[in-house]
Amino acid sequence: MIDLLWLVPTIPVIGFLILTFSCGKLPEIPAGIIGAGSIGLSFLFAILAGVDFMSMSEAGIHSYSQTLWTWISVGSFEAGFTLYLDGVSLVMMFIITGIGFLIHVYATGYMHDDPSFARFFAYMNLFVAAMLILVLADNLLLLFMGWEGVGLCSYLLIGFWFKDPYNGYCARKAFVVTRVGDASMALGLFLLFASLGTLNIQELMVLAEEEWVVGSGIAIAVTLLLLGGAVGKSAQLPLQTWLPDAMAGPTPISALIHAATMVTAGVYLIARTHVLYELAPSVQYLVGVIGMITLIMAGFTALVQNDIKKVLAFSTVSQIGYMFLALGVGAYSSAIFHLMTHAFFKALLFLTAGSIILAMHHEQDIFKMGGLRKDLPWSHALFLIGTIALVAIFPTAGYWSKEEILASALTNEHGGYLLWLGGVAGAFMTGLYSFRLYFLVFFGKKTHDGHEVMGLHLQGPLVALAILSLIGGFIHIPVEEVFHAHAEEHHVSLFYQAIMIGLPLLGVLCAYLIFIKQKLDVEKLAGSGFGAKMHRFFFTQWGMDWLYDRVFVFPYVGLAKLNKKDFIDSIYNGTASFTRYLHSVVIETQTGQIRWYTMTMALGVLLVISIGVFA
Amino acid sequence: MILVWLMLILFAGGIGAWLSESRGVGVPRVIALVAVLLDLALVIFMLLAPESIGLTPVASEQGEWLVLFQADWIPRFGISFIFGADGFSLLLIALTVFLGLISLGSAWHEIKERSGFFYFNLLWTLAGVIGVFTALDLFLFFFFWEVMLIPMYFIIAIWGHENKEYAAMKFFIFTQVSGLLMLLSILMLVFLNYEATEVITFSYFDLLDNNLSGVLGMLLMLGFFIAFATKLPVVPIHNWLPDAHSQAPTAGSVILAGILLKTGAYGLIRFTVPLFPEPSMAFAPIAMTLGVVSILYTAKVAFAQNDLKRLIAYTSVSHMGFVVLGVYAWNAQALQGAVMTMLAHGFSAAALFMLAGGLQHRIHTRDMDKMGGFWGVAPKMSFMALFFTVAAVGMPGLGNFVGEFLVLLGSFQVSITTTAFAALGLVVAAVYSLIVIQKVFHGENKNNYQFDDLTFIEMACFALMMVGLLWMGLYPQSMLDMAEPTLRSLGVAFP
Numbered sequence A: 001m002i003d004l005l006w007l008v009p010t011i012p013v014i015g016f017l018i019l020t021f022s023c024g025k026l027p028e029i030p031a032g033i034i035g036a037g038s039i040g041l042s043f044l045f046a047i048l049a050g051v052d053f054m055s056m057s058e059a060g061i062h063s064y065s066q067t068l069w070t071w072i073s074v075g076s077f078e079a080g081f082t083l084y085l086d087g088v089s090l091v092m093m094f095i096i097t098g099i100g101f102l103i104h105v106y107a108t109g110y111m112h113d114d115p116s117f118a119r120f121f122a123y124m125n126l127f128v129a130a131m132l133i134l135v136l137a138d139n140l141l142l143l144f145m146g147w148e149g150v151g152l153c154s155y156l157l158i159g160f161w162f163k164d165p166y167n168g169y170c171a172r173k174a175f176v177v178t179r180v181g182d183a184s185m186a187l188g189l190f191l192l193f194a195s196l197g198t199l200n201i202q203e204l205m206v207l208a209e210e211e212w213v214v215g216s217g218i219a220i221a222v223t224l225l226l227l228g229g230a231v232g233k234s235a236q237l238p239l240q241t242w243l244p245d246a247m248a249g250p251t252p253i254s255a256l257i258h259a260a261t262m263v264t265a266g267v268y269l270i271a272r273t274h275v276l277y278e279l280a281p282s283v284q285y286l287v288g289v290i291g292m293i294t295l296i297m298a299g300f301t302a303l304v305q306n307d308i309k310k311v312l313a314f315s316t317v318s319q320i321g322y323m324f325l326a327l328g329v330g331a332y333s334s335a336i337f338h339l340m341t342h343a344f345f346k347a348l349l350f351l352t353a354g355s356i357i358l359a360m361h362h363e364q365d366i367f368k369m370g371g372l373r374k375d376l377p378w379s380h381a382l383f384l385i386g387t388i389a390l391v392a393i394f395p396t397a398g399y400w401s402k403e404e405i406l407a408s409a410l411t412n413e414h415g416g417y418l419l420w421l422g423g424v425a426g427a428f429m430t431g432l433y434s435f436r437l438y439f440l441v442f443f444g445k446k447t448h449d450g451h452e453v454m455g456l457h458l459q460g461p462l463v464a465l466a467i468l469s470l471i472g473g474f475i476h477i478p479v480e481e482v483f484h485a486h487a488e489e490h491h492v493s494l495f496y497q498a499i500m501i502g503l504p505l506l507g508v509l510c511a512y513l514i515f516i517k518q519k520l521d522v523e524k525l526a527g528s529g530f531g532a533k534m535h536r537f538f539f540t541q542w543g544m545d546w547l548y549d550r551v552f553v554f555p556y557v558g559l560a561k562l563n564k565k566d567f568i569d570s571i572y573n574g575t576a577s578f579t580r581y582l583h584s585v586v587i588e589t590q591t592g593q594i595r596w597y598t599m600t601m602a603l604g605v606l607l608v609i610s611i612g613v614f615a
Numbered sequence B: 001m002i003l004v005w006l007m008l009i010l011f012a013g014g015i016g017a018w019l020s021e022s023r024g025v026g027v028p029r030v031i032a033l034v035a036v037l038l039d040l041a042l043v044i045f046m047l048l049a050p051e052s053i054g055l056t057p058v059a060s061e062q063g064e065w066l067v068l069f070q071a072d073w074i075p076r077f078g079i080s081f082i083f084g085a086d087g088f089s090l091l092l093i094a095l096t097v098f099l100g101l102i103s104l105g106s107a108w109h110e111i112k113e114r115s116g117f118f119y120f121n122l123l124w125t126l127a128g129v130i131g132v133f134t135a136l137d138l139f140l141f142f143f144f145w146e147v148m149l150i151p152m153y154f155i156i157a158i159w160g161h162e163n164k165e166y167a168a169m170k171f172f173i174f175t176q177v178s179g180l181l182m183l184l185s186i187l188m189l190v191f192l193n194y195e196a197t198e199v200i201t202f203s204y205f206d207l208l209d210n211n212l213s214g215v216l217g218m219l220l221m222l223g224f225f226i227a228f229a230t231k232l233p234v235v236p237i238h239n240w241l242p243d244a245h246s247q248a249p250t251a252g253s254v255i256l257a258g259i260l261l262k263t264g265a266y267g268l269i270r271f272t273v274p275l276f277p278e279p280s281m282a283f284a285p286i287a288m289t290l291g292v293v294s295i296l297y298t299a300k301v302a303f304a305q306n307d308l309k310r311l312i313a314y315t316s317v318s319h320m321g322f323v324v325l326g327v328y329a330w331n332a333q334a335l336q337g338a339v340m341t342m343l344a345h346g347f348s349a350a351a352l353f354m355l356a357g358g359l360q361h362r363i364h365t366r367d368m369d370k371m372g373g374f375w376g377v378a379p380k381m382s383f384m385a386l387f388f389t390v391a392a393v394g395m396p397g398l399g400n401f402v403g404e405f406l407v408l409l410g411s412f413q414v415s416i417t418t419t420a421f422a423a424l425g426l427v428v429a430a431v432y433s434l435i436v437i438q439k440v441f442h443g444e445n446k447n448n449y450q451f452d453d454l455t456f457i458e459m460a461c462f463a464l465m466m467v468g469l470l471w472m473g474l475y476p477q478s479m480l481d482m483a484e485p486t487l488r489s490l491g492v493a494f495p
Helices: A007-021 A028-058 A087-110 A117-136 A140-158 A165-196 A201-211 A217-233 A242-248 A251-260 A262-272 A274-279 A281-304 A308-328 A332-359 A377-391 A397-411 A416-442 A456-474 A494-515 A522-527 A529-539 A541-562 A567-589 A594-614 B002-023 B026-048 B087-107 B115-134 B138-147 B149-159 B164-197 B214-231 B240-247 B250-275 B277-304 B308-329 B332-363 B379-393 B399-412 B416-441 B456-474 B477-489
Strands: A064-074 A077-085 B058-060 B063-065 B067-074 B079-085
Touching: A007 A028, A007 A117, A028 A087, A028 A117, A064 A140, A064 B332, A064 B399, A064 B477, A077 A087, A077 A117, A077 A140, A087 A117, A087 A251, A087 A262, A087 A332, A087 A456, A117 A140, A117 A251, A117 A262, A140 A165, A140 A201, A140 A217, A140 A242, A140 A251, A140 A262, A140 B399, A165 A201, A165 A217, A165 A242, A165 B399, A165 B416, A201 A274, A217 A262, A217 A274, A217 A281, A242 A251, A242 A308, A251 A262, A251 A308, A251 A332, A262 A274, A262 A308, A262 A332, A274 A281, A281 A308, A281 A416, A281 A529, A281 A541, A308 A332, A308 A397, A308 A416, A332 A377, A332 A397, A332 A456, A377 A397, A377 A416, A377 A456, A377 A494, A397 A416, A397 A456, A397 A494, A416 A494, A529 A541, A541 B277, B002 B026, B002 B067, B002 B079, B002 B115, B026 B087, B026 B115, B063 B477, B079 B087, B079 B115, B079 B138, B087 B115, B087 B250, B087 B332, B087 B456, B087 B477, B115 B138, B115 B149, B115 B250, B138 B149, B138 B164, B138 B250, B149 B164, B149 B250, B164 B214, B164 B240, B214 B250, B214 B277, B240 B250, B240 B308, B250 B277, B250 B308, B250 B332, B277 B308, B277 B416, B308 B332, B308 B399, B308 B416, B332 B379, B332 B399, B332 B456, B332 B477, B379 B399, B379 B416, B379 B456, B399 B416, B399 B456
Parallel strands: none
Antiparallel strands: A064 A077, B058 B063, B067 B079
16 A cells, blocks of 8 residues: 555645635535545555555565656756655654644634635645655655745745734744745755755765765755754744744644644754764754754743743744754654654644633633633643643653653763753753643633533544653654664663653742742742843843844845835936936027027037147 | 748737727727637647647757748848747747737736727737747847837837836837847847858858857847846846836736746847857856846845835846846756746746736726735635745745746856855745735725626636646646757757
8 A cells, every 4th residue: 555655645635626626615514524534534545554664664675765757857957756755754744644633623623613714724734735745755855845835834824814914924924034944955955966966865865975074064064054944944043933923823723833743844854864964063963052052942931921822832942942952962763752742742732722712712811811720621631631741741752752862962972961951951941831831821810711612523632632642652663774873772870860850840849839839929020120121031032033123124124115216217217317408408509599509600610620720 | 831820820810900990899809819829729739749730840950940941031131031949939939829818818808998909019019029939030030029029119108007108118218229239239240250251141040150259249249138138137227127017008017027028038048148158158157146136136126115016027027037047057957947937937927917907907006005805805816816926936836936946956056155145035035925915915905995806717817827837836847858959959068
């Protein structure tokens, strides 16, 4: 059945086409069945392909590729519509179709009664198709197609409720900021082709190892350019500013695109091209450092947000920071593992947050919630499961993956200790901000009533995700063959083990003391001069939006407005005016008076004679 | 002979349309439609089954010509009728006839006054363009260069909008002055060739053998370059275009953006560089810089516009910057990219102008500050706008991406700095494109405009262009294969 692999991305495309060309006339139920069903079917074919692949794998064949047609072939440049399946793309394919299916089912409930129901599922299906192309591409150009495609769908879905100009602003910001990264990635592709003469990923890896020297300029340049694309898509420093604004989209979008799949594309890209990064150790270390700084920074910012979705958004940025950290220390399989567990619990958290938002009639401010554990027992239980997995409490899924990452950092000889310190500090932060959110929403004084919206299509996917968040850490991902040298076990001493288990709990304890026991008056702290400044600083993502506005946005818009009339045009219009002016001057001489004509003639003759005489 | 027929049908159809003007609006447009459909049928045969209409490709050292027609015109001065079509010209002829059909569709309900004369001008412009894409005698080429200009001038000056006289005159002067420079270059080239070989000839093939270099070669090359760069256009000689496009009636904008600009690019590839290889090589860094300046500068000007058609017009200049970059990088990928950009932009720009024209026809304004929320009023139109905007942004899977990607891939091998700046074009394209969607189709319908969604004819036109862009984006190889022999014969290496 593996030869039906092409159906996996094709079925969502068909779903997209049907939903689009029904021109909004399709009623909700068939639209929902097509929208969610296409992803379900795609998941089914993914499983069939996966079963075949595993048996192939046992027979010693670890990759499968399927060429559909030649896309572009010019001279020595060739890129085809070729799908490539190995352990990593298999895991990604399962996450995208599996989690994608659950989120689609949930969305049929969440988007109930929306006038643009079919349009929503059309975009969602297109997104899944693009994401599948991204992970199944055998060459970087096809990967780039999926890469841009998911960006487009992200734009369309963030701005899905387009009547509000703010949503449109957020959507455009997301698209443009990631496009900066995309441009960098495109340059990386050009450089790779100019240097190695192909864009086929597997060939590139082999050629690069043969032809490049470790630490050479070309390796550094290529990896930096690709890293530019990765930090854009995965919302890492310095291009992370778009993700919090992306929360303007409907909540299932935040779960699917901005938590489980698209934002992890950068991690996938680096893992996929890890051979290049090993040829540029300084850039690889930079990846880890970027991850570490981002995870701490986003942790601080998450701590002061008051919008439930924004807390989760910054926590996503922070968790992807862990994945980057893992890539930086060469723990690729841990990065992919954490990508998977994060997809479980973050999708759960977002979707539960969606249920809470529905129950609170589209209220997202956590300070207007509080004491909801009685009103919303389902959401409470599910959110708690998601939160403990996020905090990485033993033995949830989040624990296993995060522990692997931190252990790899600790045993890495090249500056891993620093990254480890950052990582455990982040683990403490995670405990603090996650339980701050949990306590503020579900404990404390009740201010508003909530009414749980029930339904199999709402709670069903949530329960499935909750189970995965609890036991997903025991899933074995078949990626050893892709990252062969890096599958060894990390043994760390009991002392470090205790720190890694203990710090998140300490964070939880602090959250408990502050937000339940009120041992520390947060409002007084945030109200004091220094505290207010810090609060403001963290709240605005360390002022980066402010800086970018002033360095890039305002000058560009200002200059554009200033030159709206295109100053070059004034040169031509000036020439025209000057000619007209000369014309009017010459007209003046045509007076109709004989004496004026005689005089000018006489003067002219005189002039000509004098030129003749003196020249 | 079939190429001559292509033009004769259009010339005759134009005269027929004009003569039938007194019979009301309906008759001229049907005559025009029949003429264009006949041409389209011929072109389809040429593309798909050349043998069935008696065409056999001729491969010579001057390239692979599907059709090559020669006859004397003014033998005393070495002027003759030489028409030829190879893969490259055939692609552009197909684009011309196809967009001719689209422009008829956009004029169908819009042009009510003096429709006979309108269709006369429309068909004669198309015929002139086909002449430009096939003439291989420089005198003949120049003749057609002028033939396509004058009817276009009338289209803008008579059926244009509020500032039409100004725009038409500007268009005329820019084209005429730059055309004059080309004429001087042509005459000088022929004269120099006569001095060297004692033969007076305007034949493209004979003149290819000149070995001009130095200052003289550079000056003659510049004569050609300026004429074509004005048409394309390239900053800083682009200023006729925003006025002409925004003032022209919809069909006029479609033809201007879709086809006429491409004659400039065609001229650069077919004439400027092959006739003057050495001076062009020396000039290439400047031309590539101009291309990048065009991309970035006009993208920024476009972003600030509130006149919808003017905005799209500036984006056209920006996209044509990629063509200049590709042509002067002069390697296989870059040139194929330039060809793909020409074709894909022909579709996407034509569609966007048709949308803008359709909107203006409905709500009588082009001011985007007055628009908003049209998705609620006209969802089909909005979807089409989104599709073609996304195409213009360079989304992979649609034609424009293939063109721009190949241009950048090729130019990167020539100049990394220039390409790095050009890649910024990907970012700024997103900035100006998405603002259109936001201002026109998203947001609130502040002025409460109500109007009809797309008509059947409009839907048909957009659907055709949509399929075209998808085809170019997903299976560009069919077109790349057609252009390859031409580019090889022009001396491009395909390693």
